[in-house]
Amino acid sequence: MNGIKTDLHDVKKRLEAVTERLTLIKVDSPLTDHINRYPLPSKSNVIAILNDIFEVIFPGYYSEKEITDLNIKGHISNKINCIYEKIVEEIKKSFMQEHVHDSSVCEICSVSEQKAVVSSLKLLEYIETLQDLVAKDVKAAFDGDPAARNFSEIIFSYPCILTITIHRIAHFLYKTGVPFIPRIMSEYAHSLTGIDIHPGATIGEYFFIDHGTGVVIGETCEIGDNVKLYQGVTLGALSFPKDDGGKVIKGLKRHPKIEDNVTIYAGATILGGETVIGKNSIIGGNVWITNSVAEDSRVIIDVSSSNVTFTKKKT
Structure with missing residues (x-):
């Protein structure tokens, strides 16, 4: 091999040494x-x-x-x-x-x-x-x-x-x-x-994810009927409570509830176990939500001020 002489005995010894170390x-x-x-x-x-x-x-x-x-x-x-x-x-x-x-x-x-x-x-x-x-x-x-x-x-x-x-x-x-x-x-x-949908997430009927790439749905998330998500949506946890020993407490409600007939557009992030998105609401793209949204709402980013605005949908 490229003029380098191979000592088969040395190779065997080195491989045995590797095996010994990895077996420990x-x-x-x-x-x-x-x-x-x-x-x-x-x-x-x-x-x-x-x-x-x-x-x-x-x-x-x-x-x-x-x-x-x-x-x-x-x-x-x-x-x-x-x-x-x-x-x-x-x-x-x-x-x-x-x-x-x-x-x-x-x-x-x-x-x-x-x-x-x-x-x-x-x-x-x-x-x-x-x-x-x-x-x-x-x-x-x-x-x-x-x-x-x-x-x-x-x-x-x-x-x-x-x-x-x-x-x-x-x-x-x-x-x-x-x-x-x-x-x-x-x-x-x-x-x-x-x-990425955790198997613990509860999802209702007539569920649709358009495109899909980058969607994350956490373990304790609850999704109602007729909900539509777009790519990049995160339904995640806001924080992880810890016990006195500093370890994360398991089994708590950490992820949001999405009620019936909600549409969530691309890149929206909705966090927290106490966060509820009310039925018939529309969540615009790239918003960050950690508080509940009333039913029949429309949530979008105000481009002129970079603020998130909450309005009632016209009926």
Whole structure:
């Protein structure tokens, strides 16, 4: 190699030394915290499960074969059974993480498997309701985007439908207490579309995100029906209360509530768990809001003074 003589014995010794150093468990490091623990859920398997669920929710759109009246029942049956077999195993792994300090492996496996069966069946039984919700999201996208030509274009190409559908799956698992997997799902959607929705966020019917890139929706955010967001909107936390030890207090309401029929334009930032955007309001682009807004309001930046103005919409 470029005239440099390679001493294979020296290379081997150096590689062994690297291995020895990397094998030493760093007790205080989060990077080695999962040694001697039960296996984590497989990210690739969770993504495969999402792909299978999409084939059931959108029959004919994500399938490699043609779906007809004659074969749809068999196709759905095969997919449902396939999803069940995969997701039971991954949810079981998730629940096992809650028992890392327990000693009875057999008991942990048994309890985790029972919980996984219950959670998996609940999710599969929820898919019919999920289809109805997603159909309303597709209609909201069609009604809200004058460039949309048909439902097929929206289902197959709009990033918001991909993200919102994954969110509704993840949110259901989150609400049923399944650890790990909801966040894997939401971050997978985030990586694909640039839309970051925490699985804990509650979102109503007919939800539409136009363009989508840069949208952030926090864990305790509540969004009503017929809400429309544009790119770059943040529904986030204003501050993080801490305990006497200086650690962030978990589980508090940190994110805003957006009531029905609200439109929020690009780049708007709305923060705080006590902030409520009243129904039928329009929030202009690039505004910063940390206080509640009355219903039927219009909030815009006054360009002449750089102040934010609050006015009632004309009825």
